[in-house]
Amino acid sequence: MTESMDKTTAVMNLPRRDARDKLQGRTKYTVDAGGSDVLHAALLRSDVASARITRLDTSAALKMPGVQAIATAADAPGLHGLGIADHPVFADKVVRYHGEPLAVIAAETLAQARAAAKAIIIEYAELPKVLTMAEALSQDAPLVHPDWEDYEILFEGGNRSGNIAWQATVDRGDTDAAFARDDVTIVEGSYQVGRQNHVSFEPRAVVASFEDGRYHIHTSTQAPWTVKSVTAKVLGVPEAAVHVTVPAVGGGFGLKFDCSLEPYATILARKTGRSVSLVNSRKEEMMTCLCRENADIHIRSAVTKNGEIVGRDATVLMDCGAYGGEQVFLTTMTAHTLGGNYKLGSVRIRTKAVYTNTPPNGAFRACNGVYNTFALERHTDEICAAIGMDPFEFRRRTVVGDQDLGATGQVFEGNVLGPMLDQMVAKHPIGKRSDTLPDGRLYGRATTVGTWFIFVGPSAATVILNADASATLVTAGVEIGSGTMMQSLPQIVAANLGIHPDAVIVKTADTDAAGRDLGVGGGRTTVSIGAASEAACADVRDKLLEVASGLLQTKPDNLVLTAGRVEMKGRPGSGTTIRQVVQHAETTIGPISGSGAFTAPGVPAMPGCAAGHFIDAIDVPVFAVHDCEVAVDPVTGHVEILSYRLVQDVGRALNHRAIHGQIQGGVVQGIGYALTEEITINKNGAFDQTGFESYHLPLAGDVLPIEFELYEGAPSIGPLGTKGAGEVPILNVAATLGCAIANATDKKVNTLPLTPPRITALLEGRQNGSNLGHVARLRGGDKR
């Protein structure tokens, strides 16, 4: 049936249908829902990082003006989590991080709810705390979860013990033998990176109601089905009793990939019988953000003088904060990010998610790929220096290509990174990598590579072909701002049905209407929901062509859908309109609709290579080559980015202009991560950065136009050969800036963010504050 449509019609610069309302201030995000009938909720959060709760008395607060209900741990006893159920909705008996919810209040106004929160009597007995991973892994460290062995395991295979919430391992080949060879140079490096806050402009927000015996959750999420199942689990109700709808989401970037505020509002809706709105204040959002985690990384490589990496041994510690959350799952990614890019003779990787008494972390655009790529690319440049090989030459020789093995033993298809590197230097030949500019600033240039992967997971779609030949697409996909639901999906559906994308109605996410979906994240939406939508369209097409074949007296195989018509192949004007066929169908088979589903069975790892991994190998690899030039002021430590360009592997570009927007936005988020966005945790276990004054987002004056070229044609299982394009632009920004700054300053750049004080400290040869003895120590004692 593939020739019954013209795939090239999917490629166009379709404008966004949601732009007009957004520009007029008419879009109703979750924070804008509500009205006088809605109750407002506020959370009481702990102001200590580790304590036993000795008293929690809500009786006075309950009598405060306007207060309708208060909920505490007794109302939601269940534990949830990813891999391990370690996370209570409310702190129950113990507090494990500063900002942990203790109680939630619903009142007629937000001011009343906040006043009542203050009137709750809470008393603690403080417990010892661990605020850094070095502390958490020290001998005799207090355990964040003394009962860790009793938790329900939701996914088997991760090694756990004490403050190590989860460990994922890769072992391929004999690394010990590789390091023992006498013809290799051994290069070793340690790296440390801080947290990054998503700062989605719409905070996490929810409005919940109790309707006809079911819970209706209207929420700002990327993953409606996760909200549905987690809320049901912690409330102890059947999943079928939870209905999730999602309006326009005001930014996500991964923050909203997990269930967060929804259970609180839902419990209060049940208690009061009213709709309840709960919105994080900006301060709460800053201080309890499920950040990109801070991490400590150690890499050692055994390399021959020809640049062959015969052995690689790496340890990555990811701070999961007080609860495992996404980090448990994300330990899997190291194999494909830090273990990616290059051909490795043998490899051993230990990735540990470590509990600390700090706010939990989460998923953020390209997740640990961003810092693993920073560490890997800095390490690669150090290898080049050690063996005296040009960094471009080294990469050109060593990047993975067709039939090469990935870290977990999967076999890559196609030469992609090599040609992408060639494409970059063809346009921007490499001259000097370091210099001093006439104004005295230090010039540096670097070119890096990056590997990301799209984990597809299950998606479902329904397509209804309406009587007017428009089509309605029903999925659980959410528009978080990237445009996928506004552009790629209508373009895919339209091309499959031979209609214009303007005639494709995209239903907003609703778990009562759409089948299960993993959520919008990781670049999976276009691939996975797109593929399910294509399958649904194929179902529709089969039915439509069957009816048309009766009408037109020809075999379905002879028909093609194009420009709103069913035509005989090669004979434009010979057929009839889709509208007429649909109307005819109403009298023969009834209205036409189709359903489709997608999941990838998963690419297997080499047996015995990977343990504790949620996925063994990469469903869809995505590659990137970045290049930049910087000027570093040796006095102030200020970095100016002189040029930034990249080549991105997109499979097939459906909407060039929309991809441009994702690249510009994603790189700028990476610039913030690399240079200015810093989170420090004080001795109380709280973030020092509580708002926009202290957390430094890039401003218009800090950025530059990103030059880019798209690399098309790399193999992909995505619909029409697509790969997600929104996740990847951020992947090697910190790596590229870090390497360029290292070239400019001739210093060992091994921490992020590279703020002016850090850079001046580097230049002056002062300790830059990173003490990574614990990572190297772990490696030595851990050969499992």
Place this chain on the structure above:
Amino acid sequence: MGVDFTLNGKPRSFAGDPRTSLLHALRDDFRLTGAKDVCGEGFCGACIIYVDGEPKTSCLLPVGALQGTEITTIEGIGNVDTLNPVQQAFIDFDVVQCGMCFPGMVMTLTHYLKDNPRPSRAEVKAALTGNICRCTGYERIIDAVMSLHNSASGEVRT
């Protein structure tokens, strides 16, 4: 005894606590949710409205100070069927992503271009010092703005 002002061309009155920020009064009492509460501290510009034609961050303005003023919000810029040139340029260049910053962007730039119809790129960036966007990386917004005066005058300045 309330505070009286003109809101999007209509006389309105606010009877609540005069220390309430204009942003909260707009969003909660008048249910005009176009101005966004993002930072609440005057840094991001998502809450920008006009008071007597001048852009102000409404999160920092107590309603009590607004007696007799004329307030215009994003909802008061044109109507459902009309877009101003800045809004149209943003559509033409496909620059909107999550959209949360755009009501403020439109207010700032519409006002700025009235007094500075032919700014350079650097001048547009300077005009956006008080408007933060987390999604777009700004440059496409600047491209859209530059198209406006370039098409009007045929002149290209960078």
